[in-house]
Amino acid sequence: MSLLIKNGRMLDPAAGVDEAQDVLIGEGRIARVGKALRAPAGAQSVDATGKVLCPGFIDIHVHLREPGFEYKETVASGTRAAAAGGFTAICCMANTSPVNDNRAVTDYILAKARAEGVVRVYPIGAVTKNLEGAQLAELAELAEAGCVAFSDDGKCVMNAELYRRAMEYTLPFGTPVISHAEDCTLAHGAAMNEGLVSTELGLRGQPAAAEEVMVARDIVLAELTGAHVHIAHVSTAGSVRMLREARARGIRVTSEVTPHHLLLTEEAVRSWDANTKMAPPLRGKRDVEALREALADGTIDCVATDHAPHALAEKEDEFAEAANGIVGLETAVSLLLDGLVRPGIIDLSTLVTRLSTAPARLLNLPGGSLSPGAAADITILDLAQPFTVDPRNFRSRSRNTPFGGRTGVGAPWMTIVGGVPVWP
């Protein structure tokens, strides 16, 4: 089947393209790009006047929850949420039940994705068995089965020797190790950031140092091993400073930031809404400013949502006992367009790079380009589309977002995976 997308503005930062172009798709790939293309016989045609065609967005940090927590999310619901949010590919974290620390679980997730998924799914394998931080998972077999990176995300591998060995062992696979940088002794079961707000609310806070101690360690280990270390959900100005310095010295350390750490501060916790509770916690204003600057200048490579679905009862609870994390797939693009691009904090081309080309390059995934021959994974944006975040309409099985009711302008308009429109 062929598909012709006409009259759109093509924004392909990797190729330096930002102009009106028609795109012809055939057999799942970009067949031709040019002006006033004619639809071949039998081709479908889409009029994208006023819309922006981007390389498909890739979210490298998603909790799909399947197997084991299907009441929160499934491969089917999570990939539909991704499609609705403009993502054509997602990477799913290993903290399922059972944990994705062996080939059988990886195979299961990939089989589910083939049968029920609507976007591409790339599993991330556990670093240690059962995420216990004690013994390496069978990393070679996981890589062979299709894991694109390794992470104990949700937990920090506290044992530096073991983590060093994980970095070394995976070097030949070309798969990064992704760090959940949070020293659990300093974080100490905290419910939020440490500071005036935690003092006023009487909630246990964790200092920025809980993250920064581990970012520092992992930079040092990356230097020692030569491995590619990727820092998940960077949240503090101090982490940004260390990353900038490390990259200037040529150390292979990359990082991501979530939309909520770019858009909210710890002040949001004053609502006592457990949807403002996540790990790492929402930080201060200066941290948010540093994160925005780092995303704009490329110190932070990409945006990832840390989509973390939870059932209502796990969130509508005493704040200190409520589950960590929020859903993000269906809100990220709109919130970033409205919150960062519209006010001019970062330009559209940079945001598209951080959502497509950069994550593809980090994890050696296909995508990130609209050149002829590339897989036809395309995210089309409508920059003029007003939106209201309404959790009741989520495709995700969960509704845990602090952004409910938020309005703005700019939204995904169509999501195409392998030449097939999967949303709307």
Add this chain to the structure above:
Amino acid sequence: MGWKRKDLLGMQDLEAAEIAEVLDTADSMREIATREIKKVPTLRGKTVVNLFFEASTRTRTSFEIAGKWLSADVINFSTSGSSAEKGESLLDTAKNIEAMSPDVVIVRHRAAGAPALLARHLRCSVVNAGDGAHEHPTQALLDLLTIRQKKGHLDGLNVAIVGDIAHSRVARSNIHGMKKAGMTVTVAGPPTLIPPACQELGVKVSHRLEEAIAHADVIMMLRLQHERMRGGLIPSIREYSRVWGLSLGRLEHCRPDVLIMHPGPVNRGVELAPEVADSQYSVILDQVANGVAVRMAVLFLLAGGKAQ
């Protein structure tokens, strides 16, 4: 004036005028305790539920007496442990209670924010009787009432709050209330027991007991929880008591009319020497008596104010 709030969740929310209204109302309630028949019909037909998720004797009893002297029906509902332990969520428990149509629910919970969560979901009034390390507004109100009663005013007084400020809801509520009443507050304790960014609350921070209490009109000693040692916050009770315990000797350099307060229960010999607790400076039992008056005032304003 006129009370407009549905709930009493914390001193941080209250305006100075509202605090004064509670204290004035409590002053008029205090007389009831001196009567032979300690009962007025003000809240007859109203139902007050003491919903205590954390062990408490004096606060629960104080609310119970307050409700009974006002002729409300007071029901005690005590349960311990988290939602996970008892297999029912906080909200479910509360909604079950609400189905029995109470007028006021008084909540004590070990989790900060639990009363706020209930207040958002329940139609009846919610009173925070202590939530984690967050707030304990009726304690602060009874402390202010006691100070005002003994000193005749609040404005301009110096207060030292000494001990485990970091984990104390009493300290937080008092800091908010005292600042609004025009008092100068110094908090004192080892740095590990002072919460982060504490100065931003508008208080002075001291790490020396003598310095903190030298010019104090009021010294409020806080209870030291024994479990603080486990977190590595203090090396031992013995050392804490030596450095931070208030003895008669240390009082020698204080003002002769200084008031010694303690929210109770007192660890005699830890933060307070027994002879200080029983000295002429101590107003600890006045605090307890004023607790009933303040809670009568709060129940009256929340549940009965409209009838007046």
